[in-house]
Amino acid sequence: MSRSNEFYNRPVADLSLVSCHNCDLLQRLPPLASGGSARCPRCNEEIRRRREDSLHRTLALAIAAALLYVVANSVPMLGLTVVGREASTTVFGGAMQLWADRRDTVSALVLFTAMIAPALQIGFMLAIVLGALRESPRRWVGVLLRHHRLTRIWSMIEVMMLGVLVALTKIADYATVVPGLALFVLGALVFVLAAMQSGFDPDEVWERIEWAADADVASEAAGTVLPQA
Amino acid sequence: MSAAPSTAMQHGLQNCGACGLLSLPAPGVEKGHCPRCAEPVAFRKRDSIQRTWAFVIAAAICYIPANVLPVLTTTTATGTDSDTILQGVILLWSPTGWPLSLIVLIASIIIPSAKIAVMAYLLVTVQRGSIRNNEQRIRLFRTVEFIGRWSMVDVFVDTFTAALVQLQPLMSVEPGPGLFFFAMVVVLTMLAVESFDPRLIWDAASEQGVHYG
Secondary structure (H helix, E strand, O other): OOOOOOOEOEEOOOOOEEEOOOOOEEEEOOOOOOOOEEEOOOOOOEEEEOOOOHHHHHHHHHHHHHHHHHHHHHOOOEEEEEOOEEEEEOHHHHHHHHHHOOOHHHHHHHHHHHHHHHHHHHHHHHHHHHHHOOOOOOHHHHHHHHHHHHHHHHOOHHHHHHHHHHHHHHHOOOOEEEEOHHHHHHHHHHHHHHHHHHHOOHHHHHHHOOOOOOHHHHHHHHHHHOOOO | OOOOOOEOHHHOOEEOOOOOOEEEOOOOOOOEEOOOOOOEEOOOOOOHHHHHHHHHHHHHHHHHHHHHOOOEEEEEOOEEEEEOHHHHHHHHOOOOOHHHHHHHHHHHHHHHHHHHHHHHHHHHHHHOOOOOOHHHHHHHHHHHHHHHHHHHHHHHHHHHHHHHOEEOOOEEEEEOOHHHHHHHHHHHHHHHHHHOOOHHHHHHHHHOOOOOO
């Protein structure tokens, strides 16, 4: 595929040349051992970290997260009883109640951060890892990976978990609270998601993705910029 | 590095925010696309200062009704009660409940106001071309970036409280108008952090050849 289109920049040939995304300092990355990391000498931001066996571990955790997610959203999360009356809800039910109370915007926000974004986060991760494990990963893997950061920022399962615990404590004053199965599944999901995200090495995927670096242009560009350290 | 430290921008290179690839824009093209992942790339985020100011100011405005208007309205046999966020914190405060009360206080009152203040401080210092306390400022930015999502806690608390306590005619809980403004504060401050370009903090130092580290 030719990328000489004027909308596309020309890549530098030397991929060990990077700049810090927090302060833009140009630097050369040393070869990193598995599990090793490199920090920016100026602002101390972590530039790279090599994860051990990143793709397979992430795949296992993403599958686990997907299963937990389905359970957490299909069984009641918490119930309560007061003088013989019972009530229970799921995450979706909570958002729908808000909608019924005519708090549309907040309802949509809760639905997005507690259900849609986590689902996208898990789904994207599954597709990215499965795609990257193929012999020659396609560009769509990169497209998903590029958007994955946003799904991570807006996915707030762990924040919701804390919110539910606070709500439980508040309600305990009025009624007997019965924690549902989903609450425990949700707790497990929080840990699995954190492990999935921290074990994932996006740079490994970027290195595997097939893309057409135009060699001529690249070396020309590199010749103009590389100050040898 | 033995050579004087320099930035990618000083070498005419753009760093892709998504995949980290350095690339050279075509002559005369201010804003190109990453050749590897097609993410739009630029030397610095577009109109970063103006956009961040817009989000910070909007968040500061929403912060007022968020704290003044009730977020929950409780109706019981004895009457109707409306609670603001701060009243919710006070209600939760008890010999056993104080840790949760503290969490809500920090997440709902302290973090959002601190975020607005920190972003305003970063914007002002960047606009004045300050080169002092760069390391502290970048640390502040990273902290704000990291803890920002936690101010959503109260929105979830009120959602699930309202969803569960529907025991008419005994008792019902409804979300109040303050909840909308509070949710907006969270979203706007997160957008402010997203639109701010931390590299601006270092640009004044780079221009003047000040070295760090």
